[in-house]
Amino acid sequence: MKKLMIASIPGDGVGKEVVPEAERVLKAVSELHGGMEFQFSSFPWSCEYYLEHGTMMPENGLEQLKGFDSIFLGAVGNQNLVPDHVSLWGLLINIRREFEQVINVRPAKVLKGLTSPLVNPKDFDLLVVRENSEGEYSSIGGRIHQGEDEIAIQNAVFSRRGIERAMRYAFELAKSRRGHVTSATKSNGIVYSMPFWDEVFDEVSKEYPSIHTDSQHIDALAAFFVTRPEHFDVIVASNLFGDILTDVGAAIMGSIGVAPAANINLNGKYPSMFEPVHGSAPDIIGKGIANPIGQIWTAKMLLDHHGETELGEHLLQSIEHVTSKGIVTPDIGGKHSTTEVTNEIIKTLQNIKL
Ligand code: NAD
Ligand code: IPM
């Protein structure tokens, strides 16, 4: 019997509402399959935890997580309690960096039955590979006073190693998809990092002669996501560009509440972390209407990561079966609650054949 030990961190806001729902789904998957079992250990690390302890996680928090097969995280952030940069760097970004989760994979595609805000959406199916460890997210910089003025300096760090590994990851994925990689750049306005990024993209492209490539400035690319998303297959982007693009990707799917993500550790030294694209959604906390699909689709990525691709496919089919029946939460035009949608997905899992 395959047993997966999962560290569960619901975090803040709707994270606390959708993580237990997705855990129920994973348990249902394991009951159906018989050959595997999930054991969840839940960690209460959040902004409330910070108020009590002065840190987002205990000093040995990473040590506690290290031995797990994967981490399943909801969302982090409650600006009323803790400034966002403190809570996020104390938990989410800390784990991504310390556990060398250098790649963030974020798919966006049309789910059956979902209404995209695009007027004439063609069938798009794209995958953003976001560099997840460096780039614009850096703690190098500072604030200074200069005469009457006050200045903040924020350095971005791009290493050849970091860029190459994100690009190679994107090219490898493209091989088993439609063979097309787009690079998100901004070398017209940013003079050091982006010309370097372009240079490395050209070099890595040469290793993959069968892959079709193009390069788009991030501003135009964001617009193309809206006007012709079907043009794209795999997109490789820096940390910040990938962050922004994947909210656009989520929006054209119908709602940020459905978009999944995986923070991948490539060297096998630490667990990978599965966490949807959305945040803690402060405007809908406690209403029972948070869309659980982002978290549940993220659970599918966890299954895929552990080699259970058939089960992952079965889970995604069940999600689509439910969305196509219109059993969805208000963010995508439905009247159903978080729990009703989850129950329906579990029922469908049990009823449709693998
Ligand atoms: P957000 O994703 O939390 O919310 C943006 C909008 O999307 C809101 O209207 C919200 O109601 C809606 N939404 C989000 N998830 C939803 C769901 N599951 N179902 C239905 N609607 C959903 O983004 P924000 O408002 O910029 O951030 C809120 C907090 O979350 C901040 O503290 C931010 O830093 C944090 N955040 C955390 C993560 C993470 O932990 N991975 C990601 C993004 C934002
Ligand atoms: C995400 C989030 C985080 C990020 C924030 C909350 C720091 O927006 O995971 O998309 O920018 O990586």
Ligand code: MN
């Ligand atoms: Mn984001």
